[in-house]
Ligand SMILES: Nc1ncnc2c1ncn2[C@@H]1O[C@H](COP(=O)(O)OP(=O)(O)OP(=O)(O)O)[C@@H](O)[C@H]1O
């Protein structure tokens with residue numbers, strides 16, 4: 001019985017579709033399945049058409065000139081310059097926002113997973129983080145304005161000659177942006193920490209390490225990938241956010257440093273980002289240069305795709321196999 | 324002596340269920356098997372002579388499913404190797420063997436549930452009434468070949484809805500509650516659960532005990548009138564009393580339905596099985612009448628296993 | 635000397651760190667975490683304080699309809715400089731209605747599409763397609779809303795204007811508004827796509843968490859795969875679908891930039907009882923109203939009105955996010971929650 005394995009012909013049994021299938025699959029079932037297919041393919045079609053459309057439009061208007069020249073005020077498209085400043089603005093804001101969000105987010109995630117006492121407070125904090133995800137960015141933005149307009153915050157904000165505090169600056173925008181990125185950092189870190197089995201912690205305690213050093217020496221290094229994923233996702237949020245920029249950086253497309261200290265003056269000043277550049281140059285804004293809006297949108301899209309790929313790579317490489 | 328179609332009594336033949344052929348001979352003595360026709364699956368004509376002792380109830384034994392050199396691989400792992408078996412109506416076939424020898428895989432091949440595993444590759448043939456199941460629609464096959472799982476898996480619905488589920492969701496027409504009620508009650512009765520749940524048919528099924536849940540799953544399978552019933556260690560999670568009830572249920576069902584049961588409990592196999600198949604590491608080592616396999620096993624391995632020398 | 639031995643064995647000195655450090659770390663992190671709650675509470679309270687004059691001067695009529703909301707906003711903006719003469723009168727209903735209409739329609743469509751496409755992704759898509767769709771969904775979630783808005787204003791809006799709006803329609807409403815393609819329809823279409831990914835992510839997660847047991851039980855009864863999924867899996871995750879819809883509602887309510895670009899910046903309340911025409915009418919939800927009025931924030935009464943819009947938005951979004959979170963919590967207790 002066991003012998004003769006070589007003689008056997010093995011074939012994968014495929015599902016026969018036609019025979020007798022009628023009556024088993026009612027009309028409703030077939031329609032349902034059909035809709036499921038259509039919606040699934042719809043998603044792909046939307047994604048590809050958005051990408052391809054912007055690629056076609058974007059590439060035809062993109063050139064070294066727009067990438068390396070500063071925006072200018074002009075009536076003609078050809079005179080409006082490029083989007084060097086907005087790109088710098090995006091980088092500045094992203095760096096600032098993530099620099100604030102990452103440590104705070106990791107700290108909150110550690111507290112939630114490793115301490116979480118009292119439990120009711122932990123649950124409230126969890127809900128609070130969730131609410132931050134849902135909080136409208138425009139509301140966050142005007143709240144940010146409220147804070148940064150106070151004279152208390154004047155050192156961080158664009159101020160007029162007479163001493164009026166505008167509440168607008170890279171600092172202000174970065175601070176609010178960090179709130180937008182925060183839930184993603186918390187989420188990524190928590191997921192990573194949760195996936196570390198208990199015995200790893202116990203082993204560390206058994207070596208005589210206390211909780212704080214276990215977290216620092218064992219848990220945090222082990223959840224690097226999760227933290228990186230969360231931070232990257234947060235960065236993507238910041239890069240894509242427009243309302244906060246429009247409210248807290250204002251409408252000047254060029255970087256407008258403020259104050260005398262180099263580097264700091266940029267953060268204290270105002271400017272724009274790629275998103276606000278797209279918005280302002282679209283017909284919804286002043287509509288000066290839709291072609292350049294396309295080009296900038298395409299650059300944005302490329303950044304988003306790059307970040308997505310990065311997240312995939314991090315998760316793929318960082319997947320820790322706990323024995 | 325006469326032929327009854329038991330379905331008519333229950334008024335179920337409209338449900339499209341083929342009538343159960345049963346030859347009943349007057350008398351009260353316990354049923355004894357008198358006719359064994361295993362092989363080609365052709366049922367004898369009624370005028371064909373056949374030995375029936377008066378005063379005994381006779382049960383038709385005929386081949387329903389035939390497994391021809393079945394092999395199942397999961398990737399590189401061969402779970403079932405070249406197994407050939409028959410499944411007859413009117414009898415209980417018990418699959419026994421040590422853990423991981425491929426019993427579940429064999430069972431799940433019979434209703435093609437194993438095809439849900441993407442890595443599974445099947446070879447050989449499985450016939451239901453001489454028709455290759457590979458070319459049958461999965462759902463049509465599974466209508467005829469019901470299955471009960473090792474873990475009770477009632478749906479998160481009421482008891483009534485669980486039993487009615489198969490009838491409601493299997494075709495285009497959804498029968499009304501009125502039409503379903505007698506079938507549900509009958510199925511619960513046959514599964515030996517009716518007395519316990521008759522008052523709370525609208526309670527959630529997940530609130531039942533494990534044994535009750537398993538019997539509910541039996542009722543759920545019976546409600547769609549399967550012709551073959553596959554049971555994968557149905558009693559492994561149950562207490563002795565629930566086990567006894569389920570064994571009774573199985574024995575009562577066997578003259579209408581061909582039953583295949585996987586069990587690790589050799590006493591159970593001895594109690595209820597008519598045929599026993601012993602598997603080891605994916606091979607079918609021995610297949611024969613229960614009395615023979617348990618009392619005079621031919622293969623050395625079987626002997627060890629049945630005696631309990633197995634690790 | 636313990637420290638000597640430690641150095642000799644090369645074990646870092648943190649081993650010695652006793653309870654006090656640990657306690658301090660815990661307190662510090664706890665304070666950080668609680669700051670999130672404080673922040674949210676502070677945001678709600680300070681926004682309300684700032685918005686109060688607008689609510690106080692209008693009473694419940696703030697939420698009602700009456701007059702032309704754009705005219706009212708412009709009157710507020712042009713208030714006299716004397717605080718005693720500030721104008722506050724506002725009937726915000728057209729903006730509120732637009733918010734409800736556009737978010738509501740989008741959530742309805744998105745729920746429908748998300749349920750079907752999640753079923754497709756989890757149970758029916760061929761492996762190759764499945765491997766394609768999942769990154770596609772993530773990608774759609776990551777596309778910035780201003781990009782959606784740009785495509786909306788440069789492609790969808792003109793398309794609706796040229797192909798769907800007839801001269802007859804234009805004429806029939808010419809005395810109230812102009813139809814130019816910026817419309818409820820454009821807004822709903824794009825918003826649907828924007829909230830789809832978050833819903834799909836949640837529904838896919840919970841569909842995957844439905845015990846295989848149940849589906850196998852249904853399949854073994856001879857029920858076809860579609861029915862088995864629909865009547866067992868989808869039934870079991872109904873709360874997760876509700877949670878996804880609720881969370882998506884919060885997202886939809888808060889979307890400002892895309893809606894500012896495509897909804898048509900007019901404080902008008904499209905009436906569904908006018909028939910299909912309402913889909914082509916412009917309107918302006920609350921969030922884009924704030925964005926549009928952003929430059930007037932420094933005009934005191936106007937700013938206060940904007941903060942009133944912000945307050946309504948924050949409260950409803952926080953409410954929806956919290957409800958969605960709570961539903962998911964109760965779900966995960968039964969083992970089929972997302973996460
Ligand atoms: N989905 C799968 N993928 C890979 N291998 C599998 C899969 N299912 C079963 N196997 C392997 O096939 C072999 C037979 O498994 P099967 O479940 O049929 O054993 P069994 O006889 O039912 O065992 P038990 O008595 O413990 O239930 C085992 O070695 C198992 O590891």
Ligand SMILES: [Mg+2]
Nearest residue numbers: 426427428555
């Ligand atoms: Mg098994």
